[in-house]
Amino acid sequence: MKKEPIRIEKNDVVISIDDLGKSFGSLQVLRSLSLQVYKGENMVLLGRSASGKSVLIKIIAGLMFSDKGSVKVLGREVGQLSTKELDVLRLKIGFSFQGSALYDSMTVRENLEFPLIRNKRHLTRHETDRAIEGVLQDVGLLETIDQWPSELSGGQKKRVGIARTLILRPEIMLYDEPTSGLDPVTSLEIINLINEVQKKYDTSSIIITHDLTCAKFTGERIAVLLNGTIGRLGSFDEVFDTDDPAIRGFYNYNFIKDS
Amino acid sequence: MNQQTENKKNLLPTGKIKQYFIEVYEVARFITRFFKEIFLPPYEFKEIISQCYSIGYKSLALISVTGFITGIVFTAQSRPSLADFGATSWLPSLVGIAVIRALAPLITALIAAGKTGSSIGAELGSMKVTEQIDAMEVSGTNPFKFLVGSRIVATTLMIPALTMYNGLVAMFGSYLNVHANEMTSMKSFFQDAFSSISFLDIYASVAKGIVYGFTIGVTGCYKGYNTTQGTQGVGRAANSAVVISMFLIFIEEMIIVQIVNSIR
Numbered sequence: 001m002k003k004e005p006i007r008i009e010k011n012d013v014v015i016s017i018d019d020l021g022k023s024f025g026s027l028q029v030l031r032s033l034s035l036q037v038y039k040g041e042n043m044v045l046l047g048r049s050a051s052g053k054s055v056l057i058k059i060i061a062g063l064m065f066s067d068k069g070s071v072k073v074l075g076r077e078v079g080q081l082s083t084k085e086l087d088v089l090r091l092k093i094g095f096s097f098q099g100s101a102l103y104d105s106m107t108v109r110e111n112l113e114f115p116l117i118r119n120k121r122h123l124t125r126h127e128t129d130r131a132i133e134g135v136l137q138d139v140g141l142l143e144t145i146d147q148w149p150s151e152l153s154g155g156q157k158k159r160v161g162i163a164r165t166l167i168l169r170p171e172i173m174l175y176d177e178p179t180s181g182l183d184p185v186t187s188l189e190i191i192n193l194i195n196e197v198q199k200k201y202d203t204s205s206i207i208i209t210h211d212l213t214c215a216k217f218t219g220e221r222i223a224v225l226l227n228g229t230i231g232r233l234g235s236f237d238e239v240f241d242t243d244d245p246a247i248r249g250f251y252n253y254n255f256i257k258d259s
Numbered sequence: 260m261n262q263q264t265e266n267k268k269n270l271l272p273t274g275k276i277k278q279y280f281i282e283v284y285e286v287a288r289f290i291t292r293f294f295k296e297i298f299l300p301p302y303e304f305k306e307i308i309s310q311c312y313s314i315g316y317k318s319l320a321l322i323s324v325t326g327f328i329t330g331i332v333f334t335a336q337s338r339p340s341l342a343d344f345g346a347t348s349w350l351p352s353l354v355g356i357a358v359i360r361a362l363a364p365l366i367t368a369l370i371a372a373g374k375t376g377s378s379i380g381a382e383l384g385s386m387k388v389t390e391q392i393d394a395m396e397v398s399g400t401n402p403f404k405f406l407v408g409s410r411i412v413a414t415t416l417m418i419p420a421l422t423m424y425n426g427l428v429a430m431f432g433s434y435l436n437v438h439a440n441e442m443t444s445m446k447s448f449f450q451d452a453f454s455s456i457s458f459l460d461i462y463a464s465v466a467k468g469i470v471y472g473f474t475i476g477v478t479g480c481y482k483g484y485n486t487t488q489g490t491q492g493v494g495r496a497a498n499s500a501v502v503i504s505m506f507l508i509f510i511e512e513m514i515i516v517q518i519v520n521s522i523r
Contacts, residue, residue: 061397087399101394103386115398161394168398 003195003217012039013072014172014204015060020069022055029055031228033069037172042198042205044215046239046250047225053208054098056225057174060206061095062086074171091119094165094203098177100157102149108160109145112136112167119168135163138200139193155186162193166201173197173205179214187211194218212250224250289481293411296404303409310413314375318421325370326425329362330354330432338440347441348451354433355452359460363426365512368471371418372504376479379410380500383483384493392484407480414476419468426464463519470515471508478504 015037022030029052037043047053058064059071062078071078076089102111112132116123123131136142139159144152152160158178165173178194179187191214197203198218207218215222215236222239224232226246232239240251334354341347383406386392395402434448482496482503 058393063393063396083401087401090397091399093397095394095397097390097394099389101390103391103394104389105382114395115400119399164394164398 004199010038013037014039014074015206016070016072017056017060018070018072020056020059020071021067022052022059022064023067029228030066033225033229035223035230035233037204037206039204040198040202041220042194042207042218044207044209044219044222045225046209046212046215046222049210051225052228053225054176057095057176057206057208061093061174062090091168092171094162094168094170094173096158096162096165096173096175096178098180100149100161102152102157102160102164104149106149107145108136108141108147108149108152111149111160112164115164116167131167135166136160138166138196139163140189153186155182155189158182158190159193162197166197169201171203173201173203175205175207175209177208177210179209179211184213187214190214191217210250285485286477286481289484290477292403293408293477296401297408297412301404303405306405306409307412310409311417314371314410314413315417315420318371318374318417319424321370321374322367322421322425323428325366326363326428327432329366329425330358330429330434331436333357333362333429334433334436350433350437350441351443351448351451352455354430354437355456356460358426358429358433359456359464361512361516363429364422364464364467364471365508367418367422367425367468368475368508369505371414371421371472372475372478372501372508375414376475376500376504377497379414379476379479380483380486381493381497383407383410383480384486384496385490387484387486388489388493403484407484410480411473411476414472414479415469416472418472418475419465422464422468422471459519459523463515467512467515470511474507474511475504478507 013036015035017033017035020030020033021028029050033056035043045053045056055064059066060073060078062081065079073089074092076085078086078089081089102108103114106114109132112135113128116128116131132145133142136145139162141156141159141163144156144160149157149160162175162178173194175194178190182190194205194207194214195218198205205218207214209215219236221234222232222236223230224239224247226232232242232244232247240247242248334350337350337353338347341349341353383392386406392402392406395405430449430452433452434443434445437443437448438445479500482500486492486496488495
């Protein structure tokens with residue numbers, strides 16, 4: 001498996017994080033974190049459990065607010081937007097949740113229809129159906145259109161979750177642990193899907209993962225979150241070309257080497 | 260301050276009192292947000308109707324059975340006492356007053372708290388812990404208005420309607436019992452029953468239904484929407500939605516009765 005090179009516009013920053021801080025009570029999760037994501041790139045965020053990776057992308061999506069610092073998404077300061085402005089911005093952000101977060105009282109079709117009919121009210125029934133079938137075809141799950149989320153496997157749920165975000169044609173994708181809990185074959189399918197989405201939908205993404213295979217084959221750049229800030233940043237080979245035990249620990253575990 | 264010291268502080272009575280007032284403040288904010296958002300477009304009419312269907316229509320069978328049994332049992336239990344004074348002819352009036360003033364609103368509210376309150380608490384709780392509410396928010400939908408607003412409006416509209424329905428079914432149950440024992444006609448039973456009920460009784464009954472419905476909706480939604488700690492939290496949300504609603508319903512009953520009696 002090899003990732004095709006993608007054209008990244010380094011002059012065009014889609015997500016800009018500067019001096020970000022976030023605490024929960026006495027626990028400081030993020031401290032002075034700065035990071036930039038360029039248009040068209042997949043940025044992988046690695047970090048130990050409870051290191052604040054999910055908190056970071058929730059702040060980017062406006063689901064949480066930071067204590068200090070700045071988060072600009074497509075040039076807009078997320079923390080300073082009104083609810084209406086935030087809703088508009090969110091339409092350009094696709095969020096793939098760790099547990100897929102499919103609405104379990106709705107079928108796959110209704111799950112995909114929900115964001116569409118609420119945000120693009122001008123669409124006709126025929127256009128809505130075509131859009132739903134189109135994204136389901138893109139994730140390879142057209143046959144599940146009338147199934148319930150409870151009837152889907154873990155991998156299928158992730159794909160439908162991704163399809164639900166793609167239906168609004170986002171410019172930015174945020175993937176929270178896209179391969180967690182999946183077998184290696186399904187994980188590879190999701191990795192391929194992430195790359196296909198990047199290419200076909202021209203998205204810029206942040207991918208949170210512990211899975212170095214996913215990191216290696218999806219990310220143009222890898223950022224490692226250490227002690228609440230970016231500890232290392234670069235290509236996969238650059239990041240792991242170090243003797244730092246905190247970084248090597250990831251590598252050794254994922255590629256089963258004696259530590 | 261470390262976590263251990265903070266936990267110890269919360270165990271002290273002052274910590275619990277502080278926690279209580281924080282909770283009261285949060286509930287007040289929740290209710291204020293409801294009133295602020297519910298009158299602003301876009302309106303969630305479709306979801307409100309869907310919730311009215313599941314809260315109102317789907318409770319009809321349960322409300323019918325309990326109302327019918329209440330009417331029969333209350334009449335059967337009251338008869339011996341009235342018979343001692345040769346006053347069994349007062350049964351329709353007694354049942355009418357008791358059902359409309361107290362039994363129908365209270366029984367409907369308690370059943371709705373158990374059925375609807377727990378289901379709202381569990382549904383929103385499980386949506387919260389599985390990040391479905393976050394998913395709704397990032398897809399440009401206001402989950403508060405869609406999930407909370409529609410449910411509170413539906414309970415506030417449906418519980419008074421169910422209260423009136425429960426009252427009618429209870430009176431019909433009572434009529435069957437009276438008819439079986441005293442051979443009273445339906446017309447005369449309902450004439451007697453309604454002659455003793457004033458409009459104030461009916462208004463008060465509807466008002467109680469509105470207050471109880473709002474209480475059940477707010478409690479279920481608040482507990483569900485603020486669920487934490489996974490599946491255990493979902494169970495706790497459903498449970499506390501029922502317990503707190505029932506407790507509040509009794510307190511409200513006491514207050515409303517005092518107010519209505521002072522008007523009467």
